[in-house]
Amino acid sequence: MERLFSSLFSSLFIILFILSINLASSYATTTTYNVLSFGAKGNGVTDSTQAFAKAWAAACASTESATLYVPKGRYLLGSVAFNGDCKSSDITFRIDGTLVAPADYRVLGQADNWLSFEGVSGVSIIGGALDAKGSSLWACKASGTNCPDGATTLSFTNSNNIRINGLLSLNSQMFHIVINGCKDVHVEGVTVIAPGNSPNTDGIHVQLSMNVKITNCTIKTGDDCIPIGPGTKNLWIERVTCGPGHGISIGSLAKDLVEEGVQNVTVFKTVFTGTTNGFRIKSWARPSNGFVQGVRFIDAVMRNVQFPIVIDQNYCPHNLNCPGQVSGVKISDVIYQDIRGTSATPIAIKFDCSPKYPCQGIRLQNINLRHLKQEAQSSCNNVIGKALGLVQPNSCL
Numbered sequence: 001m002e003r004l005f006s007s008l009f010s011s012l013f014i015i016l017f018i019l020s021i022n023l024a025s026s027y028a029t030t031t032t033y034n035v036l037s038f039g040a041k042g043n044g045v046t047d048s049t050q051a052f053a054k055a056w057a058a059a060c061a062s063t064e065s066a067t068l069y070v071p072k073g074r075y076l077l078g079s080v081a082f083n084g085d086c087k088s089s090d091i092t093f094r095i096d097g098t099l100v101a102p103a104d105y106r107v108l109g110q111a112d113n114w115l116s117f118e119g120v121s122g123v124s125i126i127g128g129a130l131d132a133k134g135s136s137l138w139a140c141k142a143s144g145t146n147c148p149d150g151a152t153t154l155s156f157t158n159s160n161n162i163r164i165n166g167l168l169s170l171n172s173q174m175f176h177i178v179i180n181g182c183k184d185v186h187v188e189g190v191t192v193i194a195p196g197n198s199p200n201t202d203g204i205h206v207q208l209s210m211n212v213k214i215t216n217c218t219i220k221t222g223d224d225c226i227p228i229g230p231g232t233k234n235l236w237i238e239r240v241t242c243g244p245g246h247g248i249s250i251g252s253l254a255k256d257l258v259e260e261g262v263q264n265v266t267v268f269k270t271v272f273t274g275t276t277n278g279f280r281i282k283s284w285a286r287p288s289n290g291f292v293q294g295v296r297f298i299d300a301v302m303r304n305v306q307f308p309i310v311i312d313q314n315y316c317p318h319n320l321n322c323p324g325q326v327s328g329v330k331i332s333d334v335i336y337q338d339i340r341g342t343s344a345t346p347i348a349i350k351f352d353c354s355p356k357y358p359c360q361g362i363r364l365q366n367i368n369l370r371h372l373k374q375e376a377q378s379s380c381n382n383v384i385g386k387a388l389g390l391v392q393p394n395s396c397l
Contacts, residue, residue, distance in 0.1 A: 030065040033058050035075070042073020044100055049078040060086035070128060073097040079111040079151065084119035084159075091120070095128020095167075105137035108173060109148030113155040120156075124163035130154060134173040138198050150174040150200070156182050165189055175202045176221070182209040190217045196244030196274075198222030203245065208260065210234050217241075224249045225275070230290060231260035236268075243273035247305070251282035252315055253290045253329045261291035271301045272341075278308035279336065283329040283354075285314045285322045291330040302341030308369050309336055311362075311383070313354040327354040333361040340368040348393055349378035358382040367391045 033055045036042070040051035052075070059066035066088045077099050099115070101108055108114050114132060117123060132153045140147035150173030156162055157178075162185040169176040169192045176192045179185050187204060194201040203219035206212050207229025213236045219225040225242035228235060228250045242248065248270065250262055272278045279297045283290070302308040311334075313327040331353065348369040353359035362385030369376055369392060380396035387395035 030067055031059075031062050032067045032069050034069045034071065036071060040070075040075055042071060042075055042097055044074030044076055046076060047078065048075045049080055052077060052080055056080075056082045059091050060084070060088065062088045064088060065090040065092075067092045067094055070095040070097050070099070074100050076100050076102065077115070078102060078107055079113065080115055081113075082115070082117045082120065084121065086120060089122040089161075091123050093123065093125045095126065098129040098131055101132045103133060103136070105134070105140065105150070105173065106148065108132070108151040109137055111151045114151045114153050114173075116152075116155040116157065117159055117162075118157040119159060120162075121160045123159065123161075124165065125154075125167060126163075127166045129168040129170060131170045132172045134171040134194065134198065134201065137173045141199055152176075152178050154178070155180065156185070158182065160184055162186070163188070167191070169193070171198070172201050174200045175205050177204045179204070179206045179209050179212055183211055185209065185212045187212075187214045188216055192217070192219040192221055192225075194221045196220075196222055202227050203242075205229065206232050206235060208232070212236070213238075215239055219245060221245045227251075228262060228265060230262065232262045233264055235265045237266065237270070238268045239270070241271045241273070243275045243303075245275050247272060247275045247277035247280050249277065249280040249282055250292055250295070251280070253283040253292070254286055254288035254327055255284060257287055257289070259288050259290040261293065262295075263292070264294045266296045267298070267300070268296075269299045271303070272305045272308070273303040274305070276306045277310055278302050278305045278339075279310070280307070281311045281331060281334070282315050283313045283327045285316045285327050286325040288328040290328070291332070292334070293330075293332045295334045297334075297336045297339065299338045300341075302339065302343065302369060304342050304344045306344045307347070307350055308339065308341065308343050309349045309367075311351045311353055311359060313359075314352055326356045328357065329354065330357045331359040334359070335363045335365065336367060337363075337365040339366075341370075343369050343371050343376055346371050346374055346377050347379050348376040349396070351380045351383040351396075353382040355382050358384055360384045362397065363388065364391050364395055364397065365389050369393060
């Protein structure tokens with residue numbers, strides 16, 4: 001009986017302890033910093049740059065969980081840096097309105113970023129829209145006159161534990177979202193929109209980062225929907241629709257002689273419509289110590305895609321800085337599985353690998369790609385691999 005009583009007492013103690021923790025967490029305080037209280041105006045005309053900077057400074061200095069709140073309205077902003085070190089490791093940037101860039105592209109054009117976060121941890125961006133008004137800069141570039149490169153819309157650098165959820169990014173001057181040197185990032189339910197002919201408007205760019213997830217996103221843009229740069233490790237992409245755009249691309253790699261590799265990338269349940277590529281791995285034709293390994297492209301639908309599956313290790317635009325050289329990037333252990341749909345070009349599968357370091361461990365499994373007017377084809381150079389199950393067009397491996 002004494003043992004039973006002791007056991008019941010211990011169980012009751014544990015239950016009360018857990019309840020006390022839950023009760024304490026339910027009373028955890030969150031301080032809200034409304035940008036209107038810092039002088040912001042949601043009329044789309046008044047410059048609210050300093051108001052947003054002051055609201056961030058207050059949230060960053062908080063020792064509690066903090067919410068930087070942007071009510072409905074249109075807020076005119078120039079370039080703003082939201083930097084750490086923050087005392088709070090839980091800051092939510094809640095946007096119910098739209099952030100609007102200046103109409104004059106030169107205001108942002110000289111900056112690297114429009115909205116930048118550097119050295120932060122535990123930041124979440126929830127909802128809202130970012131309208132970068134990039135069309136005037138694109139027109140300048142199309143005219144051939146001397147124009148600035150343009151600014152990335154939203155940039156995270158050297159940051160950890162980041163969440164971006166439900167955001168709409170419109171007409172970025174250049175990249176829409178950049179994840180650079182970060183760890184533990186989840187991009188969920190984001191929509192990116194720019195015309196198919198807009199230059200360098202990549203969707204979600206990842207480089208030098210690990211443990212990044214991109215899920216349930218829609219990307220329509222003029223460049224790569226998701227470009228994957230050197231130093232990317234443990235990237236998971238799931239349920240992404242792409243088009244217009246240039247597809248999901250690893251690379252360009254081999255820009256530098258010394259370059260970190262790309263490893264452990266999974267792309268699952270994607271749809272490509274009218275894109276110039278589907279799944280692409282691309283490297284410059286020049287020396288590098290870079291590599292690509294452990295990549296899985298699984299369960300994709302291609303709708304009138306120019307090159308649904310492509311590895312290009314002879315990338316040399318305008319024949320500058322690379323003629324007569326070969327790529328030093330080593331590509332291995334890449335699986336293409338359950339990919340179907342239509343190719344806009346007769347060559348639906350193209351592997352053009354380095355003659356010095358042939359692609360190895362390439363696997364095609366259950367591929368069904370058709371061309372609407374003629375029999376689809378595959379092309380292989382310097383590649384070692386195998387085909388399993390139904391593979392159409394006929395494998396050249």
